[in-house]
Amino acid sequence: MSKLVQKFNTVGVITKREIKSTIGSLGIYAAASLAFLVANLFVRSNLRGVAENGLMVMANPLNYPLFIAVIIGATYLALTSTISVSRERDQGTLEVLFYGPVDSITYIAAKFLEQLVAFLGLIVVYIVGFFAISKLTNFGLDSSFFAMAALSILLAASTVAFGLLLSTITRSARTSVIVLLLLLTLFLASDVVAGVLNSMSAKDMSVTMVYVRVAVDMINKGLKWISPFAYLNRGIAAIGLESSKHLLSSIGASLLYTGVLLSLAVYLLNKRGVRR
């Protein structure tokens, strides 16, 4: 058996074992429920808005709730991958695994694939759930919703890769989790604040708000290539503009970003070793 096939087998075995463990634990189901709960708060707010105003113009009212659900799901998976790598190192499992046919590439690849498969399952559940919400409320599900669902797989991939990279950088599980949550919150906050500021009328903006907007814009320019949410936004914008060129370049950039993060994770795992 060639070395490559052996590596694939190893990745397959670890991935299967991890997926079984994920499906058999309550965490992923609780994350899905939490995602729907938070998403439904936004759905309810939109419903209330229409009921109070009688008429409201909204662009894809289920897209933002889906975005929230995706973030919750992706963050949960990134957290679990981070914790699991850090815990396996702390408990010495990682060292034991590496005495066998496992190396840094197969290990990181297996961890990444497991979370990606779990997210694929999650996205199917999301689509079914949002389809039910659409039927209940009559809020429309158009092609942009499904495109966003597809693009969110890339978001999840880069978020999980980001989590794996952090777990190889930091010493303890707690530090990994804190750093991951802080960075994801920063990425998300800058994205949301920029969205809110850009939707405000420029004419009525106070000087302070203009400077806030300039600062947020500069931060976003800096985060453009490291925030997974920025990649998703670029993809969604490309779909809105019906620009296949921009869509392909955004998908390519996202895949490249994920690849770079995973390569860095492998490199750092090799450099730091697997011992406690």
Add this chain to the structure above:
Amino acid sequence: MTNRTCLILLLCLILVGAVAQAAPPERERQNVYGITPWTGKEYGGTFAPAGVDKIYLLADTDHVLNTLETEVYYWPITKEYMANWFESREIIDGKLKILQDGKEIALLERQPYAHLYPQGFYAGASELITGEDAKRKYEEYQNAVEDYWEMADEFRKTQAQYEREMTDILEEVMETGRTFDEHELPVPPKEPVPPIWYVTGVIESFIVNLPAGEYSIQTIDSSGNLVPDTEKKLKVFEGRRTGVAYQIIPESKWTRPEQSNDISQILYLEGERTMYMKAVHASEYNQHDYLRMTSLEKPLAGKGAESAYMWVHLDEVPDAKVQILEGGKIVQEISPKPYFVSQSPGYTLGYDIVDFDPDAPELQGREPSFEAMKLQIGPGSYQIRVVNGDGEVVKGSLREVRSINTVSAWQLYLLSAIPAVIGLIVVLRRRIIRRKLLGTTA
């Protein structure tokens, strides 16, 4: 120091402060570009003072630029640079050189131009007329005005004659008691109507019309030297998207219209609703570039909005009709009509939107509040679109209209709980199986 001295000193300080506050801002003589950009819907007005190094203009349309010397000052209240055009405005002779990638692509000379306002100075957008056409149109307008004054003079004379004749008739009636037939009475003269259209005086400026791209401009004097402070970067940009936008006036709050700018923006309704719609052409521009183009004199305009886009509503779609479709079939076609908003009498708040009938006694001498297409839509899912005068569907005008269902909160939250319930079942089942297995092995 006594209390009295302290008080006097404090008063002096306050007075000095007040004088300083009231001091006029410092003016500086600068070479500037006066800019009249075409904003997509009208000609605007701004200028590029010495501190501004980049000018923004829309692609493939005429804009007016003029190199001038004036007094510039910063007005902190509105946070903008102001030019003292009324007291100080000198035209700097020369030519406008346009460069791209360091190479000269055009050397413009000033040419005559005028603005034509077909619907009057205070109504509608203006048109830019250049060259000999501008001079001709201005003459035509002057002639129209002169003709009007001649007719008005003639009218005054005939009106006076008419009034004299009427006075004589009245006196005769009062003296003799004789009645006059209608055909015996003089015909009142008809008052002439002044020309509605307006043409500004012809002046000379640089007319700039360029394709999208990055350029630089400079003014060159008659000796071929660069006029100081006239070298600027120039960004010529175009819209990211174009389409049809809807201005939607809900019957329940006509002063707060909604907007649907692109095809993804769906109209959601609750129950049966009446709304009034206008369809306008719209273009989406980069917010930073557009705001810099229209308000270059404001240093903060567009700052921080480099990655944001904004829809700009242009002219109304001419001869537009709205079609309502249900299941792909046209169920209604609506033409625009004038409407009048009639406020409720007395102290009660509220209003009614009624058809504008110019012959109705209560609407005599009134103007319609707005002209729009009235849509009455009941529960269901529909589509709307605009057709032009030729019956062709206007591209980018399709929108969905959906009425929402009343959903109670518990239905949504129950849905959220389903994955957790499934998870519990899976975990419990696993535990039961494990226990059974342990029991078997024991």
